[in-house]
Amino acid sequence: MDGTLHTTEATGTLPLRSRWLIPPLALRRPRDVDEAAAMLAEPDAIAMAGGVEVIAGLKFGGPPRTVVLLRGIAGLDGIEPCEGGVRIGALATHERVARDPLLRAAVPGFAEAWGSIANIRIRHQGTLAGCLLAGLPQYDAPPALAALNARLVCRVRGETIVAPWHAPRGLVLGIDMPAGVRFAHDRSLRPWLVVSAAARFEGGRVRTLRLALGGAHRCAVVADLADAAELDRAALGREAQRLAEAWARALPEPDHLPPGTPGATWRRRAAAVLATRLITRLADG
Ligand SMILES: Cc1cc2nc3c(=O)[nH]c(=O)nc-3n(C[C@H](O)[C@H](O)[C@H](O)COP(=O)(O)OP(=O)(O)OC[C@H]3O[C@@H](n4cnc5c(N)ncnc54)[C@H](O)[C@@H]3O)c2cc1C
Known part of the structure; x- marks a missing residue:
């Protein structure tokens, strides 16, 4: 899966896709x-x-191909507490993620956002891990997990290691989500643009605020908004637009613009609007 539309080079037409070609x-x-x-x-x-x-x-x-079916492995579909947060097993479906009470309590906003992705069939069949590992820029998982700074638990050459969200290795066993971070997600302009935001508050003040953009880059782009640190909720709400616009201005040029999709200037403006809404939502609690 390379994130591009599969077209034949000579004609630009879609190639045949059929179960007979498997x-x-x-x-x-x-x-x-x-x-x-x-x-x-x-x-x-x-x-x-x-x-x-x-x-x-x-x-x-x-x-x-040799296809390794993971579904028969017991224990990989659970959602459990782990050090510093919650571990989502690699076989946990979108639907399970959206309904899980532990995740709802630990990462407010995430499970709620996940209830609206894809359709009911895909939510019951597809996994959160598979959505990330597919490596497609237009999917919701990359910016969401980037904003949360999620970690991947991977099994490589007999060892279990923890890798950043964008650098899976070998067999992925689970996704570690940090507890106590509020999450907000806007997919209203998908597939061109998906924006995720995650904030940690301590004593009513912002400790960290991260914004991530998906849709326009092969790997979701993420930034820590240092300017937001120490703002209280009311000030964060007042500053939402300024913070979002500064973030959008600093976004790198898109490296994923399939033909016919809006250009970089539109994306920056739209990203700022969505990010303003998300920061405001986080400030409102
Ligand atoms: C009609 C439709 C609508 C959709 N809408 C949305 C949407 O709105 N938003 C969105 O984000 N997505 C959407 N999707 C994509 C969907 O979320 C993904 O296709 C699904 O989550 C993939 O999960 P899977 O378990 O089926 O992955 P699989 O197809 O099983 O795997 C995907 C990739 O991950 C690798 N992989 C899987 N598990 C592991 C593992 N444990 N370790 C190492 N590698 C692994 C596989 O080798 C493969 O490369 C849509 C898809 C369809 C068909």
């Missing part, structure tokens, strides 16, 4: 994470969680 597959069913990690070390192996992206990709054809 290449020969070897399906592997690991019983635990170590077996799965070993299977994924094979050169043509690909992990499959809900399979929404994997199956769609295979329908474009290509060389034979």
